[in-house]
Amino acid sequence: MEFYTSSKEKRPVRLSEETRRFAYESLNHKYGLDTLATPYITLDGYGDTGSLQQLLRMYDAAIGAIVENAPVRVCEHELVSGAATLGQAIGNSVPVLISGLSCRFMPGNSHLTADFSEVLAIGMDGIREKALRSLENHQNEEKKAFLRSCIHCIDCMRIWRDRYLDELKKRPWAERNIKNLLQVPFRPAGNFYEAVQCIWFCFAFMRLCGVWPGFGRIDVLLGGYLKKDLTDGSLTLDEAREILAHFFIKGCEWITGKETYGGDAQHYQNIVLSGIGEDGRDVTNEVTYLVLDIVEETGISDFPVSVRVNGQTDEKLLRRVGEVISFGGGIVAVYNEDTVIRAFERMGYGSAEARNFANDGCWEVQIPGKTRFDYDPFDGLLLLQKITLRDYDGRAVFNSFDELLEKYEADLKKHVGIIFDSAATPRFDGNMKHIRHAPCTVLSLFVQDCVGRGLSYLEGGPVYEIISPHIGGLPDVANSLYAIKKAVFDDRLVSFPRLLEILKNNWEGEEELRLRILNGYRYFGNDNDEVDMIAARILDSFSASCEAYDRKTPARFVSGVSTFGRQVPWASERLAAPFGRKKGDVLSGNLSPTPGTDRDGATAIIRSYCKADLSKQGTGAALDIGLIPAGADRESAVTDAVGLIKGFAALGGFFMQIDTVDRNVLIEAQKNPQNYQNLSVRVSGWNARFVTMGKDWQDMIIERTH
Amino acid sequence: MPTATVFDIKRNSYVDGPGIRTTVFLKGCNLRCAWCHSPESQRAEKEILFYRDRCVGCGRCAGISVKDENFVCYSGAKEICGKDYSVEELAGIILRDKVFYDATGGGVTFSGGECMLQEEFLAKILSRCKQSGVGTAVDTAGNVPWESFEKILSCTDYFLYDLKCVSPDLHLAGTGVSNERILTNLSRLCASCPDRVIIRVPVVPGFNTGKDELEKMAAFLGTLRFKKLELLPYHKMGEAKYAALGLEMKAFDLPSDELMEKCEKILRGL
Numbered sequence: 001m002e003f004y005t006s007s008k009e010k011r012p013v014r015l016s017e018e019t020r021r022f023a024y025e026s027l028n029h030k031y032g033l034d035t036l037a038t039p040y041i042t043l044d045g046y047g048d049t050g051s052l053q054q055l056l057r058m059y060d061a062a063i064g065a066i067v068e069n070a071p072v073r074v075c076e077h078e079l080v081s082g083a084a085t086l087g088q089a090i091g092n093s094v095p096v097l098i099s100g101l102s103c104r105f106m107p108g109n110s111h112l113t114a115d116f117s118e119v120l121a122i123g124m125d126g127i128r129e130k131a132l133r134s135l136e137n138h139q140n141e142e143k144k145a146f147l148r149s150c151i152h153c154i155d156c157m158r159i160w161r162d163r164y165l166d167e168l169k170k171r172p173w174a175e176r177n178i179k180n181l182l183q184v185p186f187r188p189a190g191n192f193y194e195a196v197q198c199i200w201f202c203f204a205f206m207r208l209c210g211v212w213p214g215f216g217r218i219d220v221l222l223g224g225y226l227k228k229d230l231t232d233g234s235l236t237l238d239e240a241r242e243i244l245a246h247f248f249i250k251g252c253e254w255i256t257g258k259e260t261y262g263g264d265a266q267h268y269q270n271i272v273l274s275g276i277g278e279d280g281r282d283v284t285n286e287v288t289y290l291v292l293d294i295v296e297e298t299g300i301s302d303f304p305v306s307v308r309v310n311g312q313t314d315e316k317l318l319r320r321v322g323e324v325i326s327f328g329g330g331i332v333a334v335y336n337e338d339t340v341i342r343a344f345e346r347m348g349y350g351s352a353e354a355r356n357f358a359n360d361g362c363w364e365v366q367i368p369g370k371t372r373f374d375y376d377p378f379d380g381l382l383l384l385q386k387i388t389l390r391d392y393d394g395r396a397v398f399n400s401f402d403e404l405l406e407k408y409e410a411d412l413k414k415h416v417g418i419i420f421d422s423a424a425t426p427r428f429d430g431n432m433k434h435i436r437h438a439p440c441t442v443l444s445l446f447v448q449d450c451v452g453r454g455l456s457y458l459e460g461g462p463v464y465e466i467i468s469p470h471i472g473g474l475p476d477v478a479n480s481l482y483a484i485k486k487a488v489f490d491d492r493l494v495s496f497p498r499l500l501e502i503l504k505n506n507w508e509g510e511e512e513l514r515l516r517i518l519n520g521y522r523y524f525g526n527d528n529d530e531v532d533m534i535a536a537r538i539l540d541s542f543s544a545s546c547e548a549y550d551r552k553t554p555a556r557f558v559s560g561v562s563t564f565g566r567q568v569p570w571a572s573e574r575l576a577a578p579f580g581r582k583k584g585d586v587l588s589g590n591l592s593p594t595p596g597t598d599r600d601g602a603t604a605i606i607r608s609y610c611k612a613d614l615s616k617q618g619t620g621a622a623l624d625i626g627l628i629p630a631g632a633d634r635e636s637a638v639t640d641a642v643g644l645i646k647g648f649a650a651l652g653g654f655f656m657q658i659d660t661v662d663r664n665v666l667i668e669a670q671k672n673p674q675n676y677q678n679l680s681v682r683v684s685g686w687n688a689r690f691v692t693m694g695k696d697w698q699d700m701i702i703e704r705t706h
Numbered sequence: 707m708p709t710a711t712v713f714d715i716k717r718n719s720y721v722d723g724p725g726i727r728t729t730v731f732l733k734g735c736n737l738r739c740a741w742c743h744s745p746e747s748q749r750a751e752k753e754i755l756f757y758r759d760r761c762v763g764c765g766r767c768a769g770i771s772v773k774d775e776n777f778v779c780y781s782g783a784k785e786i787c788g789k790d791y792s793v794e795e796l797a798g799i800i801l802r803d804k805v806f807y808d809a810t811g812g813g814v815t816f817s818g819g820e821c822m823l824q825e826e827f828l829a830k831i832l833s834r835c836k837q838s839g840v841g842t843a844v845d846t847a848g849n850v851p852w853e854s855f856e857k858i859l860s861c862t863d864y865f866l867y868d869l870k871c872v873s874p875d876l877h878l879a880g881t882g883v884s885n886e887r888i889l890t891n892l893s894r895l896c897a898s899c900p901d902r903v904i905i906r907v908p909v910v911p912g913f914n915t916g917k918d919e920l921e922k923m924a925a926f927l928g929t930l931r932f933k934k935l936e937l938l939p940y941h942k943m944g945e946a947k948y949a950a951l952g953l954e955m956k957a958f959d960l961p962s963d964e965l966m967e968k969c970e971k972i973l974r975g976l
Contacts (some may be wrong), residue, residue, distance in 0.1 A: 165944050467889075511762060512762070512764045512766075515762070515780035515781050516778075518780070519778065519780045519781070519782060520778050520780055527802055560827045600717050601716070601717040601718035601719075602718045603718040603726065603806050604717055604718075604802075604803075607802065633721065636720045636721055637720070639720060639724075639725060639726070639810055640718070640720040640726060640810075641726060642719075642809070642810065643720075643726040643806050643809045643810035644726070644806070644811065646806075646809035646810070647726075647805045647806040647809050650805045650808075650809065651805060665845075677875075
């Protein structure tokens with residue numbers, strides 16, 4: 001029973017044999033396949049979806065049907081109970097079939113970190129009290145209907161809890177599980193074990209109802225409970241590790257081994273560790289290290305872990321991060337909190353709020369438990385090709401490089417306006433009030449301040465609301481512009497109209513010129529200031545373009561940089577690129593160099609990436625780095641990972657995910673997937689078991705690995 | 707203004723000394739190790755490498771010579787191996803990664819070839835790096851006059867000193883030179899700055915892996931004080947470069963994990 005690693009060295013063993021077996025079974029699809037067995041609950045007699053009011057009634061009935069009928073799954077000797085057992089929920093939709101129709105019109109929601117601190121402190125009963133008070137305070141009928149739905153959903157949760165109690169009572173080993181579930185989540189958590197059970201139960205309930213929430217700062221949430229238990233001797237560190245491990249193992253209950261779009265672990269359930277707290281002090285505690293222990297031992301990648309680092313981060317923590325990274329799996333990524341906090345302060349968040357940042361369950365940053373987040377991705381390279389260079393049809397004429405660059409910036413600005421008009425404006429009525437939306441009550445219970453305001457997550461309940469245009473293909477844009485600058489305007493290898501003609505013909509018959517342009521210049525990712533500053537300038541003007549629309553609605557409008565995996569589907573829409581790439585090539589991911597153009601190693605990549613002022617990207621800009629797995633000298637590989645992280649922080653990076661994987665192993669895994677079921681890779685804000693990704697996604701991962 | 711002939715610069719290297727390093731490879735060597743993995747490092751003169759399988763037959767390289775050091779073959783088939791750098795040019799590249807050296811106690815490593823053959827330049831670039839607060843290391847086979855070490859002693863933080871074997875005949879057969887000077891220099895170096903010497907032994911099956919030789923090496927190592935001993939397993943990654951130079955590569959077996967363990971045991975006197 002071994003957990004996959006790309007390192008020569010075996011993963012350490014700290015957990016009990018029983019817990020390790022549980023992890024092994026879970027990772028090998030046992031519970032995922034069980035979850036698929038019951039895809040949804042059927043509900044009849046709700047044919048009319050005419051009004052939102054009716055839709056809310058239908059939603060309430062759906063939640064009621066779920067808690068009454070979803071299979072109850074108790075795994076032998078599980079330390080933490082509750083399970084999201086309906087297959088359609090894996091796809092982020094409410095798993096109910098109403099009068100034969102899929103309930104997909106009810107949004108599942110993702111890209112947020114839920115607030116677990118409130119339920120830990122006051123329990124679901126406390127939240128119910130709050131909803132009752134809110135019901136008294138609000139006169140508006142729509143708000144009242146929403147709040148009644150809140151109370152209904154909490155009552156549903158109790159029914160579901162009671163079914164677990166009934167099942168657990170049949171198990172002689174489950175005394176402690178029962179005791180815990182009689183306390184949490186309805187009453188406040190009093191110790192570490194209860195706190196873990198509380199968070200898990202609420203998380204599983206949200207997932208069962210089709211929501212994909214992220215966790216945020218789990219060490220901040222749990223650290224105080226553990227400290228108290230360790231101090232009064234009621235729990236040992238080893239016991240705490242076992243309990244927390246079960247939380248991670250339960251989180252694998254959606255692993256099916258089946259091929260899905262971006263791999264089978266993309267459920268936006270990120271965890272954030274360490275960093276400073278609201279008071280500016282380091283929050284790192286025993287829980288921080290327990291999480292690293294668990295992912296290091298089991299290789300569980302379903303809760304992608306990000307560690308917040310800064311210039312003062314403890315060397316001990318950095319080394320632990322380096323050690324975990326060197327086992328492969330891409331589980332641990334890093335935020336440079338100096339840049340993130342600066343970005344948030346620039347946006348106008350108060351210091352305490354900014355210091356508390358987490359992510360949205362993927363890697364985009366937000367204020368946890370209080371934020372509605374949406375992003376609008378677009379292909380910056382396609383914009384250059386289709387709009388600025390007009391499909392290469394010859395109508396675009398530029399007499400200098402500056403003229404071209406300025407035109408691209410103007411086109412980018414215009415495009416940002418189009419996104420604002422299509423994404424932000426329609427969300428509000430003439431009075432800048434949210435227009436009504438399909439129900440999402442379960443999620444709203446866990447986001448501040450939906451209950452207090454009497455408004456759902458999608459109708460203005462959250463304290464903060466963010467809409468973020470995300471530019472993709474930015475390194476490809478910089479490379480394209482730089483190639484034109486050098487080949488056309490500086491070195492005069494080819495005239496501008498002729499180059500466009502060649503590009504239109506996808507470099508046909510021009511292999512020599514293509515290779516000359518592709519290999520004769522040093523592109524983004526090689527620490528070449530000339531091209532890196534083109535990228536930096538475009539990023540600046542992109543964020544300025546977004547700022548022009550910020551605060552025009554109640555939703556903030558801020559820029560970010562990402563592709564996640566979109567570079568794969570984008571490849572077929574794009575034309576040939578001026579820097580020697582052909583139509584159909586999969587190009588840059590996130591803010592990482594275009595595959596194949598980076599030749600100077602990881603330090604040069606980080607330097608190129610850090611040249612822009614990344615604090616202007618309010619929701620983030622990610623860099624992916626691939627490292628070769630450690631050979632005999634693992635110590636040096638760990639030092640390297642630590643050094644790259646420290647350099648990344650010192651140079652002003654934002655977010656970096658490091659994967660350690662051998663390209664040849666990936667190619668081998670593509671051929672013989674049965675031998676690599678648990679080979680996990682970092683995709684973007686999530687990890688995926690490599691063999692469950694489609695072939696074009698696998699190829700993308702192989703190509704970007706050096 | 708002295709210049710050096712450099713055949714490669716590798717950033718984010720972490721196997722040639724402590725921390726994150728930039729390794730600068732200087733061209734020219736006075737050993738001809740049969741297992742050498744960088745045959746292009748051996749001759750001091752610039753050379754042309756030709757990777758036949760990458761050639762697209764464009765003909766642009768017709769008539770080029772090693773003097774055309776800015777020539778770029780766009781398909782990567784022809785490479786002019788060896789480029790001249792001034793101290794300042796090289797320092798500029800090295801300093802780019804200073805933040806990473808500072809984070810890890812790393813720095814720059816001069817390797818080769820035998821970098822100590824370009825001793826004047828080496829002394830200048832080492833002291834230039836030290837001036838800018840960059841840690842320094844010199845990777846050497848040690849087959850140079852002791853005076854060459856004296857010249858760089860004050861500005862070299864670490865010596866990565868190759869020890870291939872101790873039997874002179876074996877050394878001559880494997881590298882083309884005898885090793886008396888090499889061993890004497892190593893002893894002197896260890897005597898003068900033991901904390902700065904990292905001894906590296908290439909493990910080449912069939913050359914230095916016999917029990918007798920390993921024991922002799924262990925005995926010699928037992929007379930020295932040094933910081934660290936590293937064993938480097940032989941590998942065949944230089945194969946394509948031999949072909950590109952039109953040379954035959956003498957192939958050795960790859961050392962098994964068991965063999966590496968055996969060598970570790972004997973050499974470390976465990």
